[in-house]
Amino acid sequence: MIVLALVAILFFGGAIAWASEALDARMPRAVALLSLLASAAVLLIFCFSSSPGVMLAGGQWWVLESWAWIPRFGISLLVGVDGLSLLLLLLTLFLGLIALGAAWNEIQERVGFFYFNLLWTIAGVVGVFTALDLFLFFFFWEVMLIPMYLIIAIWGHENRAYAAMKFFLYTQVSGLLLLLAILTMSYLHFVQFSRFSFDYFDLQNVVIPGALQTWIMLGFFVGFATKLPIFGLHSWLPDAHSQAPTAGSVLLAGVLLKTGAYGLIRFTLPLFPEASADFSSIAMTIAAIGILYCAKVAFAQQDIKRLIAYTSVSHMGFVLLGIYAWNLYGLQGAVMTMLAHGLSSAALFMLAGGLQARFHTRDMELLNGLWVKLPMLSAMALFFTVAAVGMPGLGNFIGEFLSLLGAFQSNRVATIFAALGLVLAAVYSLWVIQKMFHGQLRVPSQYASAGDLTLIELLCYALMAAGLVWMGMYPQSFLDVSEVSLLYLQSLGGGGE
């Protein structure tokens, strides 16, 4: 019921938010806040009150529920929450609140529809993180995309139409591959067990002959990897991020990218262990190339949001590396990187959005030496940049360190190259700090009166900073939650010689 409640609160909250605009322009955000708080409360109560119940393939499930939907094709409303899902759900709702904080004053037109889209995106993500029926999963996968497309297309910046279309095309095409792969899986289940099924646990029993397994695995892989994104499929991301409104960027970077990684961990590896094991060296190579390449491209950007977007791709390389290292260290590292990067990149995008709101530009050439003028904002920027560089004691370090530690055991060459990314990360991060916050003050003169952080902003940053410090100093509270699921995954074999 918990999952149903979460999704329902968000769906209905979104609808009410839209309708409530008729009463007052400030109503939608209040409704959105209430429904997010309500769902967060539901999740937290659930977190503290229950313990893992069902033990089933894939680990310990806190929740595993199923209702019939379209029995003829073996489609059911099968949802489950295990440690991995739980962590990502917490991240999603937390960043949902942060995104709300980012949008609070920024969104001034078509307010109701904005919060409708915001809540529906979050609802879609919640669905993605819980659905265990692949048909249902795909349904939520699409639910999450379309509102996000609208957020970029309606409330985005100067080049929004292009960016929104690019985002949509990339995700739709890769989604189509995913759908084809899912349908093939179901058909194979029909051939072998003479009934259709989209059930995650059923599909794990399907025996797929060699070459076909590779093809279906690739379908899943491309579907998720576009979302992650990996090197080569990443070029939608800089446009989408730089054009999206702040709340959109926060959700995109913080949560939507993680659905790709989640898909890889939840579906691609367990459903196709052999094919994935064969593929792992290629995936790790792609990851290493992506880390270095995108770090280099990031360095050359002038648009601060584009720069952060490229660094996101670079950091997602560590996630990919950790996942395909396929041992407990790598997987834990990937999960920790997902959580920590969710916070740090969301904060950086919010900072960039805050700067754009103040100075109406994202061009680093036009904004210099802000420390004199905006000390608090600059200090926050320094903190989150340092976190993104992978400073020990903050969450990102734990993730990247464990990813690399795990990856080293299965692919040394790729790991060594990926580790060089740590140097490049320092290069571009410090460049940003130097360019925008240090040096002589220079801002567009007509906006020179811009003020420092508002209370809402300060609250958001403080929460995210506290989260990162927690992850960095006592990551055990997160590692414990996801451990069982990942141990199961490790037991499926594959990498980790």
Add this chain to the structure above:
Amino acid sequence: MDFIPYEHGLILAAILFVCGLVGVLTRRNIVFVLMSLEIMLNACGLAFVVASSRWQHAEGQVMFLMILTLAAAEVAVGLGLIIQMYRRFHTVDISVLNEMKG
């Protein structure tokens, strides 16, 4: 019952069809194009009739009846359109009426 060899009928139909086709392709006056189309339709009808008498099947004749009604409908609609067209553009020259280009 061999009165006329069916080859002759088919050749006549083909000649009629090509006449119509040449008309469609060469005439600029849309009224003549419509008439040429009628000729082509009738050529097809003739071919059906010949074939049905050759194989002693009634379906070909049924098809001809279908084509007759089709042709009548086509003429009715086509002429109506032509009149509208003439009212609007004051011409029936189809090489002038090429506004639907990409």
Add this chain to the structure above:
Amino acid sequence: MQNWIGLLPAFPLAGFVLLVLSRGRMSKTAASFIGAGSVGLAFVLAVLISIEFLNSGAQSFSKTLWVWMQVGELDTGFSFYLDGLTLVMILIISGVGFLIHLYSTGFMADDPDFARFFSYMNLFVASMLVLVLADNLILLYLGWEGVGLCSYLLIGFWYQNPANGYAARKAFVVTRVGDTSMAIGLFLLFSQLGSLNIQEILVLAPSQWSTGSGMAVAASALLLGGAVGKSAQLPLQTWLPDAMAGPTPISALIHAATMVTAGVYLIARTHVLFELAPSVQLLVAFVGLATLLMAGFTAMMQRDIKRILAYSTISQIGYMFLALGVGAWSAAVFHLMTHAFFKALLFLAAGTVILSLHHEHDIFKMGAMRRRLPVSFWCFIVGSAALTALPFTSGFYSKDAILLAALAHPTYGMLLWVGGVLGAFMTALYSFRLVFVVFFGSSHYAAHEAAPHDDHAAVVENTSPAMFFPLLILAGLSLFGGLISVPVDAVFAQSGVHEEAHVSQFLHTLMILIPILGVMISWLLYGSVPYEKAGAHLRQRLVQSPLGGWLNRFWFSGWGMDKLYQTLLVQAFLMLAHINRKDVIDIAFNGTAFVARFANSALVLTQTGNMRWYAISLVAGLVIVIGLGVFR
């Protein structure tokens, strides 16, 4: 007391948090109290812990504060490990650190960002303490990166000047290269030994690896990479001279006394690994030798008072590496300690000079400051004497131990010894060149040039108690610090004890006399008034000769390594980044869109709107299809 070891870094950390939360609104007095006081408390605690530890007679003490990461076989905690080596380090860090904090309250008194300065300083001390206290390599890495971050922040403390920002970034990125090497070393150690706990590694490694085995070589070489970066040794030394852009107390604390010696600490800490890889250990010795000579020659040519001291630091750490390389672990740690005393003294004294002369750095624009800046003068005399290892100063004992140990090296003993003695000679030359040029001769100081907008640009030495007291203590330690014995014998007990070489009396005397000779030559060239002109003339001649001129430029530029890296790495990266600003991958995907658009515009041409064209294409298509069907 020992159970409160966790408080050691917690005090300065708390200071950092308080100062950050004050957001610069705290009064300077309060900020001084928090900033210096927190480190002072840490020092008191460190002393208490030391007394208890030494009295207990235990070899080591460890305490886990909390579990940090527990994944599979990896089990690391926030655990601290205390033994003789750590003890020396925490006393240096908190003691010298406290003195420098105290000095800074005077030095930075006029700075608007007073609280920010102390917050970074406190964070630095906390990280450095974690670094030396860590019982596992990941926690050590935390401190390692933390001090790097603070170093970055403090070098670029006066952030409005882009040059400072450049120096700060350079320091961070260059050391990060070393750090990455060290991180890979950590991965290797873990994948081979299944543990990152230092003491476990020191036990496991000899049992799993034979001496000289590939893994041992690789692991120790990777760790050496980290040490070389942090300690500014060849080939990653280029960042340290530029790091002098920071406020002078920073140079004293971070870039002389503590952080740059972290590499020495790391190697000493993991000395068992290096003993398993004799080739790498020899490499350590030669890296040290090459660095100490390179830096010695370069220091000779510098004009900036702080750059001279920076190169001197590089050179002295070279001595420590030399000691590590020949297995004289305790001599290295001993030199680390004495160096912390006298180099901190020199930097703080230099800070006083710079402050008194309104931020003038060029020594040739000073001169004859002996009477105007008496305190700095005497501090410089003491510090330089110790640096030069004149007899009975602290540096004498430590350098003596190192050179003797080098001589005892079985194969390369003589080579290492001659190099070391040559380095000692150079040390004498450049350090007393500094003293003579600044404090003797005639004055070249032009107040209006250094501070054109300051009407009261008189040369007044700032001898407030906050600045005077630390100088006094450090001067005392520089003179008599050699009498302290470092309690590290137990730490290095299991390693092969090197027999004290049986040195001939002649060599020993030579070793003592050569620095004195260096001082005298320096006096002839730069100091004595009758010879000042002759010295200048001789220098002129040297610089103008082709070889002399080339050597001058070559040495002045730090052997051209900056330029090499600039062209080879920085320019190449910038060019690569620049040509691919638009991301070629994006071009590939936009290419798809372009093809679609091109195809569209081509196909649009077929839509002429001419009905007969459509009819013809219809017929043509029909003919083709029928033709295909018939003549297939």
